[in-house]
Amino acid sequence: MEFPSPLIGGRLIRRYKRFLADVRLEDGCEVTAHCPNTGSMLGCQPEDARVWLSESDNPKRKLRYTWELVDTGAGLACINTARPNGQARCAIEAGMVAELAGYGSCRSEVRYGSEKSRIDLHLSGHPSAPDAWVEVKNVTLCEAGVGYFPDAVTVRGQKHLRELMGQVAAGERGVLLFVVNHSGIREVRPADHIDPAYGKLLREAAAAGVEVLAYRADLESNGEPSGALGLGRAVPVCL
Known part of the structure; x- marks a missing residue:
């Protein structure tokens, strides 16, 4: 992309x-x-x-x-928050996100959940895996090489975590995909110093089976924009 x-x-x-x-x-x-x-x-x-x-x-x-x-x-x-969903979709459809490879269909903005949400990406048609409900989050806050999410208190983000836990409880895959749109980030962590309630719920979601992934965009080449937005490398998520 x-x-x-x-x-x-x-x-x-x-x-x-x-x-x-x-x-x-x-x-x-x-x-x-x-x-x-x-x-x-x-x-x-x-x-x-x-x-x-x-x-x-x-x-x-x-x-x-x-x-x-x-x-x-x-x-x-x-900083363009209209980009991450497209970045994620292109990477998934190209097989660049190993954990989400093998699905035959990818749809955007599908209604789901008990709180009447819209999922960023709904993956279906895998020969051996249940449907995957993928919530995409943009990560740009960088402190000493660590990417933190969120960068402000997010009640909406907590709602999304509850919805993903509901999908896991129903026997499907709930996936939180951090699109790391900062070239200096080497790992991602919940921003407990900004929104401790989100960090607590994120850990609860992971313990309940929600998959938490992070992939970094290839934004930079020798300190200058590369002209690309593709997700090229997985980075660790430390909970």
Whole structure:
């Protein structure tokens, strides 16, 4: 999986109103870009950071540019939360996620669970394994090589864990897949210092049979964006 067009470099001036970011392009022009991330973006918006934008030629768009990548100082991070589901699906369908290989069908946004959720990916048609219900989470918070999730308190994330436990109890596979969109992350841990309730429930989910996986995107080549978003390597999850 690759970015749809060559990325444009610049420097972050500021992010504001959650969805907006002012960026100074390499030619000196200042533009306002769409910030496709409603979260805290903890550690991903340092002052004057190098950033990369994608450009759209859609005349109906209010903002021409979308913020995609940032150099956090500890590696490149993809902050566009619209990317991880596509990254995960492409990797699974290409057989790059060994634990989820062999399924004949992959569907997105399927309704399921007692709390009326929509699963990111539903895998079916495996010759010898039950259906897999895959919840995808984006990991960009990096501290000393450790990736932490979540980067803010997430009641919604706790709901997803309960739904996955329900699928396991029903005899199917519940899978939490961390898409590690930060080149500096070497392992993933629950962010107990940010949301201890989520960390506790994640451990309970794993003990109940929910599979917890993490795969890192190939974002960087010699310190510069590789132009790719593919998931290339599994990283350990430490609970």
